[in-house]
Amino acid sequence: MGDVAFHTATTVDEALALLGDGSDARVVAGGSDLIVQARHGKSLPGTVIAIHRIDALRGLTAGDDLVVGALTSHATLCADAAVRSTWTAIADASALVGSHATRNVGTLGGNVMNASPAMETGGPLIVLGASVTLRSAAGDREVAIEELWTGPGKTSAKPGEICVAITVPAQPAHTGSAYVRLEYRRAMEIAIVGASACVTLDDDGNVTAAKVALTALAPTIIRSPAAEAAIIGTDGHDDALDAVAAGASADAKPISDLRANEDYRRAMAGVIAKRAVAVAAQRARGEEFPIPATPVFMKGSGR
């Protein structure tokens, strides 16, 4: 690593002033992406601005909408009662990130701004209709989460902008959501394939609205229009779920890498999307399903 200047900001204004146009400076929140990447050839910029002491950006408020400060950790998110009950897919996702240590330091703002197509909270934020608030010297602007990611590691945020909050809207009655990933082990894992679903039912239990998103199956996290069309208007049970699987596999644009090849990823896209939709529908019916929705298999303790 090289010659790096380090500043700790305690207010957003101070961080923005230090960041300037962002051409040779970068903010670090938990550092669990940035410092790891610095090991792998992407050197740190000339100036690192630590923002983890900006207390105003930490914590969440659950009113009608859920407003999450950018510095809120995965540990806080997955333990929060309101997130677990109303915006459940986010809790499913945050609970899977890294290990206890990663969840303590890793923030939602860092997860979102790092823009990995395999990142855990992205799919849940898409299906729940989230937006991010980006702040610069020019003021705040709101960006729909689907418009934030433009490619692997790339966002539409300008280099001089700081993400201050992520807002997730209120959900209609009889709505449930879930995030499920295919993993080889629980801790320190990257999704091989992930799927998120948000399902709304009418009083008779028929699906009136649904969103399905696929993780690690394209250069950015994507919606699956075919899976969504397959479930809307149905009772959310077996035949519809099989059609969801076929739709998700058809919409996936997977790559082959050392973790899984393209065909396997495409096949698993269907399996995992079907599970996510099934759990979301179950939760929409008011049935309990454990968080995280991805089961852990362990000697003598699988479920």
Add this chain to the structure above:
Amino acid sequence: MKHAATLTVNGMAYPVELDGDTTLVRAIRDEIGLTGTKEGCDDCECGACMVMIDGRPVNSCTYLALQAVGSEVTTVEGLADGETLSSLQSAFLDQGGVQCGFCTPGMLVSAHALLRENANPTDEEVRLALGGNLCRCTGYAKIAGAVMQAAKASV
């Protein structure tokens, strides 16, 4: 570029001069001289570098040392009371949870943090809490057993 700062480790204040990109594990080992904390992968995968920051486990190989200014850092050296081992440390010895010992400081810190939050964990909770700590010697059963022994001794 050197930055003068003070790091608080195991309750002691250490004045240090650090580069902006110095990681916490390097500061603890090379500047402060506490070598209990190990650097294994230096890539946030193995957990050998685990320390507590304000009571919560953190991988010190991927945390900038200057980010820890203003926080309380606890390393494995901070778990014993002088020469007297903690009940968790003794349990590792009783159960044979230490072989080469390289993973042990990180295992102890993760397990200590777990027992602070959850004095009576299940075997599954112990294994999940140690999910970020790799051991290539013991096969984990004796480590999990040691944590369970320490938990039982404390309730």
